Amino acid sequence: MNLLPNRLLATWTPFWEARNARERSVLTIAGGLLLLLLVWLWLIDPALQGRKQLKKTLPALHAQLAQLQALTKEAAALPAANSADTPSEGTPSLSRSLLESSLARKGIKAQTLEINGELVRMKLSGVSFATLIAWLGEIQAAAQLAVNDATVVALTQSDKVDASLNLRQQQ
Numbered sequence: 001m002n003l004l005p006n007r008l009l010a011t012w013t014p015f016w017e018a019r020n021a022r023e024r025s026v027l028t029i030a031g032g033l034l035l036l037l038l039v040w041l042w043l044i045d046p047a048l049q050g051r052k053q054l055k056k057t058l059p060a061l062h063a064q065l066a067q068l069q070a071l072t073k074e075a076a077a078l079p080a081a082n083s084a085d086t087p088s089e090g091t092p093s094l095s096r097s098l099l100e101s102s103l104a105r106k107g108i109k110a111q112t113l114e115i116n117g118e119l120v121r122m123k124l125s126g127v128s129f130a131t132l133i134a135w136l137g138e139i140q141a142a143a144q145l146a147v148n149d150a151t152v153v154a155l156t157q158s159d160k161v162d163a164s165l166n167l168r169q170q171q
């Protein structure tokens with residue numbers, strides 16, 4: 001491992017000793033200048049060029065940042081003005097009584113019924129599949145509710161199912 005530095009030292013020492021004091025000082029100054037040039041080229045100049053480039057692009061980036069912040073504030077203000085909880089024009093608001101009366105007209109009773117804004121989650125058990133499909137068509141037309149997710153399990157009786165439905169009101 002130390003062979004390479006020892007070889008270089010063994011080669012360099014006779015060369016250095018063969019030079020007189022003036023040649024040694026000239027070689028030392030030239031080596032120092034070469035070292036300074038390399039440091040300049042590898043470290044200082046790239047840093048200065050990068051700094052110059054940043055000075056050129058930074059104002060444009062600040063302008064873009066200000067524009068994005070203004071757009072973000074504008075976008076944040078939009079939901080407050082047109083809340084997702086308020087139904088759009090022509091869309092009836094969802095209520096438990098609306099859904100329960102609609103189900104009752106078809107002879108369906110929900111085991112569970114949860115309404116959260118424009119989302120409805122319900123579980124039905126032992127209902128006629130044909131009646132369920134008819135009710136879904138009716139509620140889609142009346143309240144603009146669409147099936148977001150459904151799990152339907154057939155029972156042993158003909159045309160009877162257990163269903164778990166997630167509905168979303170369309171805007």
